[in-house]
Amino acid sequence: MNSFSKEIVTNTPEETLGLGIKLAPFIGIGKIAYLKGPLGAGKTTLVKGITEFYKCSQPAKSPTFILVTSYFGDISINHCDFFRLNNSEEIFDLALEEYLEDGNLIIEWPEIGEKYLPKPDLEIILEHTDLSSQRKIIIKSNNKESLEKLL
């Protein structure tokens, strides 16, 4: 996960959503993205951009107790949020691979079960800065060429 790494700064939630739209083509069917960063960093905001790009009938939102929420559009966006995962072994019961047949997997809080998760195609790390509406977003991937053109 080191061949490509780029840092981007966004200054509004809309810019983070826009980054999600730009990254969406790299997270198509069969692809896996990890989203890391503390609460409020903008992970779900970025997923909203992905559901918008794929014309899903609803925008992504923060789940309360559900571990995987699917949004249906041109492809299925399968949004995992493992913040409330009690036991990393619960991931086995989710049969995540099956979601990859007609969609992707976008995983918030992968740290909580990383050893049981499939490896990601893209890793996105979001951080707060000293400015309340600013975020530092680091994108890592092995798909160097196409991402370099895009970002």
Ligand SMILES: Nc1ncnc2c1ncn2[C@@H]1O[C@H](COP(=O)(O)OP(=O)(O)O)[C@@H](O)[C@H]1O
């Ligand atoms: N530049 C920014 N990018 C993303 N969100 C931002 C930004 N500035 C402020 N925010 C706010 O931070 C919050 C991010 O929430 P959310 O996307 O649910 O975060 P997470 O999923 O990481 O917990 C939202 O209330 C959003 O309006």
Ligand SMILES: [Mg+2]
């Ligand atoms: Mg979230």
